[in-house]
Amino acid sequence: MEELPTQREDKRRRMEEEDEIKIIRSKNLELIRDLGSGPGYSLHAGRNRSRAVIVKVFHRGPTGRQQLDSTVALSNELMHPNVLRIGGISSPGSSLHFIVYENGHCKNAEGPLAAALKDDLHRSITLGFKMIAEISAGMNHLCMQGLSLVSMGADNFDILLDVDDRFLMSINPHRSDEIETTESEDAENTWTLFNALCRKTLTAANRVLHNEEINRDPAILDAVSPNSDSEDLAGSLSKFGPGSTPRTKNIQEEKVPSSVPPRREYVWRTLDRGQQSLAMVARRLALDLDLGISRLHRLTQMNGRNAHRCPGYVREEITLATTTLDSAVVAHDTPSPFEICSVCREMVGPHETFWCLCGDFEPGSQNTIKCQACKLWSHSDCVGNPQKEFICQLCWLLPSLNSRSDSNNVKKIGYLALFQMHMQKSDALVEWVYSDQHPFGHSYEAGVDRFADANKQRPVWSVQVLVDGEVYGRGHGHKKKVAKNEAAKQGLIRMDVAV
Numbered sequence: 001m002e003e004l005p006t007q008r009e010d011k012r013r014r015m016e017e018e019d020e021i022k023i024i025r026s027k028n029l030e031l032i033r034d035l036g037s038g039p040g041y042s043l044h045a046g047r048n049r050s051r052a053v054i055v056k057v058f059h060r061g062p063t064g065r066q067q068l069d070s071t072v073a074l075s076n077e078l079m080h081p082n083v084l085r086i087g088g089i090s091s092p093g094s095s096l097h098f099i100v101y102e103n104g105h106c107k108n109a110e111g112p113l114a115a116a117l118k119d120d121l122h123r124s125i126t127l128g129f130k131m132i133a134e135i136s137a138g139m140n141h142l143c144m145q146g147l148s149l150v151s152m153g154a155d156n157f158d159i160l161l162d163v164d165d166r167f168l169m170s171i172n173p174h175r176s177d178e179i180e181t182t183e184s185e186d187a188e189n190t191w192t193l194f195n196a197l198c199r200k201t202l203t204a205a206n207r208v209l210h211n212e213e214i215n216r217d218p219a220i221l222d223a224v225s226p227n228s229d230s231e232d233l234a235g236s237l238s239k240f241g242p243g244s245t246p247r248t249k250n251i252q253e254e255k256v257p258s259s260v261p262p263r264r265e266y267v268w269r270t271l272d273r274g275q276q277s278l279a280m281v282a283r284r285l286a287l288d289l290d291l292g293i294s295r296l297h298r299l300t301q302m303n304g305r306n307a308h309r310c311p312g313y314v315r316e317e318i319t320l321a322t323t324t325l326d327s328a329v330v331a332h333d334t335p336s337p338f339e340i341c342s343v344c345r346e347m348v349g350p351h352e353t354f355w356c357l358c359g360d361f362e363p364g365s366q367n368t369i370k371c372q373a374c375k376l377w378s379h380s381d382c383v384g385n386p387q388k389e390f391i392c393q394l395c396w397l398l399p400s401l402n403s404r405s406d407s408n409n410v411k412k413i414g415y416l417a418l419f420q421m422h423m424q425k426s427d428a429l430v431e432w433v434y435s436d437q438h439p440f441g442h443s444y445e446a447g448v449d450r451f452a453d454a455n456k457q458r459p460v461w462s463v464q465v466l467v468d469g470e471v472y473g474r475g476h477g478h479k480k481k482v483a484k485n486e487a488a489k490q491g492l493i494r495m496d497v498a499v
Ligand SMILES: [Zn+2]
Pocket: 308, 309, 310, 341, 342, 343, 344, 345, 346
């Protein structure tokens, strides 16, 4: 049945008086930009007549209208600087269902966060903390207003950022029924939801910038001491203030031929709620932001076992938590598996292998370069720091191995390298095992020569080389390399290679 225009006008006025929600006509609305979508709706930046607004458009049909009604029931009359405010809705008779929010020019939060990550460490940190402070403030307001967040998940929220760097949240209706909970369960659930929402927003920023799904565990800050000498976790702690990044500069000055900017990622650290409340987090971080967040740790983690050590690589994990003390910038000097290395632009393999003529087992802190033929990594210094494509000595010599005599090759590259080359040709499993038997019959632990310590002698290294589990050679020496070389010589003899 057609309604007359005057009847429609009456109905509109009646609704406005009852619910105090303005009816907005779709012909006055203009949608300008997509802000994303969620279950059953899409979010847009737009204009209502000449005013900038955010418009949530629900899918057509009766469920769309139901979703609109429950969203309005949930979030109408909320008034908080970090919560989107409803300015009006579509008329009940309209086939288009939408809510108009009054908050002006906004973007999806992940876009500006990703832009900050790309080239501004200080802004990445301050904007990240601002997000945490304002999401906790907004969420605390929802709790104070009696909204039950128990059955909600991070997907029930959209996080936007306006032109004045203010984070705004929009709420979407429940998908499950209300659950009866106690007050303390409520607080715990809300804390879990808050953490999930922070993590979701930061992960989205990483995804926008790196086009990868990144799920890193936060580094354990206490595990790294300034003078740690453990090989894969040597690092140093220092403080940094706004605009100054001393350690990064050091790393770059030490290593750099290239001027590749650090790869930055957000990492969220979930803390136990303990005595923290959302209101407290919001207040404390707002104060820290006012003071310029001058106490954020900076930590450098080196991984001397990782074969892939392109010169100048730095990954800064901006690890954020609800307190600045538990947050840190953690710098790594090697890329992780499946990451696209920001220096060589190649994807890092799951098991890249280090093999260098010098005989070291691990690259340590030196830069490495990958052989284009065999894909093994050598120390850049050991192979003369080639600037372009690099082919290792192994690959140069392999074709000539059969034509030239091996004794010539030994003179050229030594027993160890020749042995490695022969092994490279076969698929045999080669293991270097430091024996726990002292060469002179005294027992000592692998790598730690207690006998020598006790007698104030130089350490003696004792090594066996196993090929497919079988001992091919043994060697002893005051240096690892000497011991390995001797074992390699025995191995070559065992293989009937003329040396
Ligand atoms: Zn690389």
